[in-house]
Amino acid sequence: MAFDGLRLPPALLPPEAEALRGEVRAFIAETRDALGWTAQSNFATSFSAAFSRRLGAKGWIGMTWPKAYGGAERSYLERYVVIEELLAAGAPVGAHWVADRQSGPLLLRFATEAQKQDILPRITRGECYFSIGMSEPDSGSDLASVRTRAEKVEGGWSLTGTKVWTSNAHYNHYMIALCRTAPASEDRHAGLSQFLVDLKSDGLSIRPIRNLSGAHDFNEVVLDGVFVPEEGLIGREGEGWAQVTSELAYERSGPERFL
Numbered sequence: 001m002a003f004d005g006l007r008l009p010p011a012l013l014p015p016e017a018e019a020l021r022g023e024v025r026a027f028i029a030e031t032r033d034a035l036g037w038t039a040q041s042n043f044a045t046s047f048s049a050a051f052s053r054r055l056g057a058k059g060w061i062g063m064t065w066p067k068a069y070g071g072a073e074r075s076y077l078e079r080y081v082v083i084e085e086l087l088a089a090g091a092p093v094g095a096h097w098v099a100d101r102q103s104g105p106l107l108l109r110f111a112t113e114a115q116k117q118d119i120l121p122r123i124t125r126g127e128c129y130f131s132i133g134m135s136e137p138d139s140g141s142d143l144a145s146v147r148t149r150a151e152k153v154e155g156g157w158s159l160t161g162t163k164v165w166t167s168n169a170h171y172n173h174y175m176i177a178l179c180r181t182a183p184a185s186e187d188r189h190a191g192l193s194q195f196l197v198d199l200k201s202d203g204l205s206i207r208p209i210r211n212l213s214g215a216h217d218f219n220e221v222v223l224d225g226v227f228v229p230e231e232g233l234i235g236r237e238g239e240g241w242a243q244v245t246s247e248l249a250y251e252r253s254g255p256e257r258f259l
Contacts, residue, residue: 017077024085027058031091039090043256044167045217048092049126055093056126061100065108069116070124080255087259094168099123102250103130103176106194110235110243115196119174131169132251133177133197133221134244137162143178143244144188148223150179150195156229157181159195162222169206169219175199177223178244181237192240196232203227 031037031054040046055061063079065071086093104123107116122128139145148161159179169175175197182191199206203226209218235243 028089037092046092047094051092052096052126062124070121099130106247129172131172131175133163133175148179159223159226166219166221189241194234194240
C-alpha cells in the first residue's frame with residue numbers, strides 16, 4: 001500500500017484570539033502612519049520606545065501576567081496572535097521584547113513581591129527595558145564557566161566582570177546578570193546567582209560591538225565594582241543555574257524562533 005503522506009488538520013485558534021488579529025493589524029497601520037516606522041526583518045534591532053509605550057497602552061505587553069502586576073490575564077493563544085502579527089509586519093518591538101519575553105516571566109517566578117510591584121507594571125506600560133547579562137568573552141554556550149563575580153559588601157553586593165553581546169544595553173534600563181557568588185567547585189552549576197543591575201550604575205561602562213555594516217545593536221558591558229543593593233538579588237543566592245536555565249526556556253521557545 002502506497003504511503004499517502006502524513007495529514008495534519010490545520011490548527012484553529014479560538015474565536016477570541018482570531019478576533020484580536022484585526023485589532024492588531026489596525027494598530028500596526030495606525031502606528032506606522034503616526035510614528036513613521038518602517039518594517040525590519042530583524043525584530044531585535046528595531047528599537048522604538050514610542051511604539052512600545054503605545055503597545056503597552058493597548059495591554060499587549062505582559063498580556064498573560066496577573067492584573068496585580070499590570071498584566072491583562074489574557075490567554076497564551078491571544079498573546080501568540082499579537083506576536084505573530086507584530087513580527088509579520090516587521091514592527092519595531094526591540095525595546096520591550098526581552099522584558100516581555102523572558103525578564104518579566106523570570107521576575108514573576110523568582111522575584112520578591114517588592115521587586116514585582118516595582119518593575120513589572122513598568123514593563124507592561126512599555127516603559128522599562130531589559131538586557132540579558134549571560135554571555136562573557138570566554139563564556140558563550142558554556143554558561144557555567146562565567147567569571148563575573150559578586151562579592152558581599154555592606155548593604156549589598158559588588159559586581160566585577162564583563163558581559164558581551166548585550167543587545168541594546170545602551171538604551172535599556174536594566175540587565176539581569178548571572179554572576180558567581182561562590183568559588184568554582186566540582187559542581188560547576190553551584191555558586192551562581194542572578195542580579196538586577198541598573199545600567200546607569202556607577203562603575204558600569206557600555207562599549208559598542210558593531211557588526212560588519214557598522215550598526216550598533218550589541219554591546220560589551222564592563223562592571224567594575226558595581227554596587228547592587230541587597231534587594232537586587234533575584235531569587236535565592238546560589239540558585240542562579242536553575243533560574244537562568246528557566247529563563248533560557250522562555251528565550252528559546254518564543255514564536256520568533258520559527259516565524
